[in-house]
Amino acid sequence: MASAIRTDAIDGAPAFVRAVERPRADLTDAGRDPSSVDIQVEVPLLDLSDCGAVRGALEELAEFESLGATWALAHVDGSSDEVAANYLAAFAEIVIAPRRAPGGPHDAVVAHG
Numbered sequence: 001m002a003s004a005i006r007t008d009a010i011d012g013a014p015a016f017v018r019a020v021e022r023p024r025a026d027l028t029d030a031g032r033d034p035s036s037v038d039i040q041v042e043v044p045l046l047d048l049s050d051c052g053a054v055r056g057a058l059e060e061l062a063e064f065e066s067l068g069a070t071w072a073l074a075h076v077d078g079s080s081d082e083v084a085a086n087y088l089a090a091f092a093e094i095v096i097a098p099r100r101a102p103g104g105p106h107d108a109v110v111a112h113g
Contacts, residue, residue, distance in 0.1 A: 013063055013064070013067060016041075016064060016067055016068075016069075017067055017068075020039060020067065020068045023037070024037075024068075038070045038071050039068050039069050039070050039071070040069070040070070040071045040072070040073055041061070041064045041069045041071070041072050041073070042072070042073045042075065043057055043061065043072050043073065043074045043075065043095075044057075044075055045075045045076065045077060045087075046091070046095075048087070048090050048091065048094050048095075054094060054095065057095065058095065058098075058099075061095075061099075074088065074091050074095075076088060076091075
């Protein structure tokens with residue numbers, strides 16, 4: 001995605017922190033609330049039957065949420081509308097719903113596509 005919008009890819013949490021701090025400081029300097037701006041991260045296409053892959057994605061989402069991410073963009077298999085819809089339904093059940101469950105992690109980072 002970064003290449004499509006002609007921005008540099010952000011590689012890892014330290015680079016993400018630096019990338020988020022700069023515009024937040026600019027917003028503060030301009031008298032705007034930095035928390036009023038959404039920050040999106042990408043979730044790669046996951047094998048939702050692979051518990052390790054799902055666990056890793058959940059951990060990464062939690063880390064980026066703690067660093068300021070407010071939205072997650074879920075990549076899907078676009079080979080057909082049905083395949084994409086089925087994947088998003090499973091993603092919602094496996095990734096999103098547990099994050100929103102009472103007592104679960106904060107639900108600020110959600111997928112939408």
